[in-house]
Amino acid sequence: MFKTPLSALALATISAAMSPGVQAQGIVDSVPYLTVRNVNPNESPKKYYGKTRGPLSAGFCDVTRTENSFLKPLAEIAPFYIPEDDVELSTIRLFEMDQVIETLKETTGARNPLLYTHGYYMNFERSCKRAVHLQRNVGLEGKVMLFSWPSAGDILNYTEDVSDVEWSSYEYERTVRRLVEEFGEGRVDLASHSLGGRALFNALRSMAHERIGMPPLLNNVILLAPDVDAELFALYLDQIRPLANRITLYATDTDRPLSLSRSVNGYPRLGELGPHLNRMDGIEIIDISELSLQSVSGHVYHLYNPEVGRDLSQLLNEGKSAASRSGLEQVSTTMWKLRADVKP
Numbered sequence: 001m002f003k004t005p006l007s008a009l010a011l012a013t014i015s016a017a018m019s020p021g022v023q024a025q026g027i028v029d030s031v032p033y034l035t036v037r038n039v040n041p042n043e044s045p046k047k048y049y050g051k052t053r054g055p056l057s058a059g060f061c062d063v064t065r066t067e068n069s070f071l072k073p074l075a076e077i078a079p080f081y082i083p084e085d086d087v088e089l090s091t092i093r094l095f096e097m098d099q100v101i102e103t104l105k106e107t108t109g110a111r112n113p114l115l116y117t118h119g120y121y122m123n124f125e126r127s128c129k130r131a132v133h134l135q136r137n138v139g140l141e142g143k144v145m146l147f148s149w150p151s152a153g154d155i156l157n158y159t160e161d162v163s164d165v166e167w168s169s170y171e172y173e174r175t176v177r178r179l180v181e182e183f184g185e186g187r188v189d190l191a192s193h194s195l196g197g198r199a200l201f202n203a204l205r206s207m208a209h210e211r212i213g214m215p216p217l218l219n220n221v222i223l224l225a226p227d228v229d230a231e232l233f234a235l236y237l238d239q240i241r242p243l244a245n246r247i248t249l250y251a252t253d254t255d256r257p258l259s260l261s262r263s264v265n266g267y268p269r270l271g272e273l274g275p276h277l278n279r280m281d282g283i284e285i286i287d288i289s290e291l292s293l294q295s296v297s298g299h300v301y302h303l304y305n306p307e308v309g310r311d312l313s314q315l316l317n318e319g320k321s322a323a324s325r326s327g328l329e330q331v332s333t334t335m336w337k338l339r340a341d342v343k344p
Contacts, residue, residue: 013093014093029135030061032058032144032145034056034097034171034175035056035147036056036057036148037049037050037148050124051151051152051154058097061091061124063090065087087129101178113145113179113188113189117147117149117190117193117197117199118131119227121152121157121161122148124148124153134191137302137304137308137309138302138316139313140317147199149199150164151164161195165196165199172200185217192226193226194226197224201226201228201240204236205239208239208242216242216244219244220245220246220316222315223270225252225258225302228269237282241282247282248322249271249284249285251272251286252272252273254293259272285335287335288301288305289337
């Protein structure tokens with residue numbers, strides 16, 4: 001859990017009204033965030049940030065988990081149980097960006113911070129929940145910062161989300177540059193999920209021309225189910241590869257949203273398995289197709305699959321390459337298969 005420094009003065013706190021029972025039983029996790037969403041100042045935390053574009057805003061979102069939720073027993077019997085409804089966004093604490101970064105420095109210590117960017121169909125509340133689930137599944141408490149772009153949170157607004165993530169790429173790149181400035185070159189990790197991969201990819205392309213012949217700017221770049229044109233990524237890979245110490249791509253052939261995106265866009269997505277990945281020299285590709293699905297979509301494995309959580313932990317917390325991580329079987333020069341847990 002993040003501990004806000006006593007010297008840092010919150011600009012404002014937006015709290016949800018909760019029953020005494022929930023307050024007593026809830027467990028609060030927090031993540032610092034930066035967002036470029038519009039503000040609805042008179043709304044509750046869940047609706048304080050909207051779905052349209054706005055100026056950069058920063059703070060902490062506090063998520064309350066109710067351990068005895070009536071939904072919890074479903075985890076034992078439902079094959080596609082996702083515990084998103086076991087948590088709620090209870091508080092937003094508004095701070096200046098400088099204060100948020102100073103707190104992140106305190107909580108990371110000697111470790112590297114991770115800037116996490118969500119995907120399509122994600123309002124602000126859900127983006128906070130997912131950042132919390134990521135840090136829990138991977139063991140990243142104190143390291144994660146959320147960048148929330150103005151996804152509409154509407155399953156029918158894919159094309160609008162595409163426009164908004166492209167628009168957000170400018171501020172996302174500025175955020176990456178600021179974190180590198182504060183933490184040092186080669187010390188910042190980036191992870192993006194789904195459509196959020198386009199903001200990351202755009203930032204890498206923009207920064208690549210400045211770093212020719214220079215040491216890596218970033219440590220890890222992690223692409224989780226990226227909804228990015230695979231052929232376009234391959235065209236720029238030689239330019240962006242030197243930006244990071246390691247680029248890791250997670251891909252599968254069971255991702256339904258990426259299959260739908262391929263139909264809409266007309267070309268393979270980077271997060272799908274296929275011959276298009278044969279062109280990705282110099283990166284580490286993790287094939288997770290053998291894992292059991294933890295969601296109907298097969299798209300959010302980084303949040304709920306324990307195997308993926310352990311693999312990401314070895315990568316981010318221990319600094320291990322794919323060749324050194326347990327649970328992986330190398331199948332080609334650039335691809336490893338993540339083995340499923342063997343249950344008795």
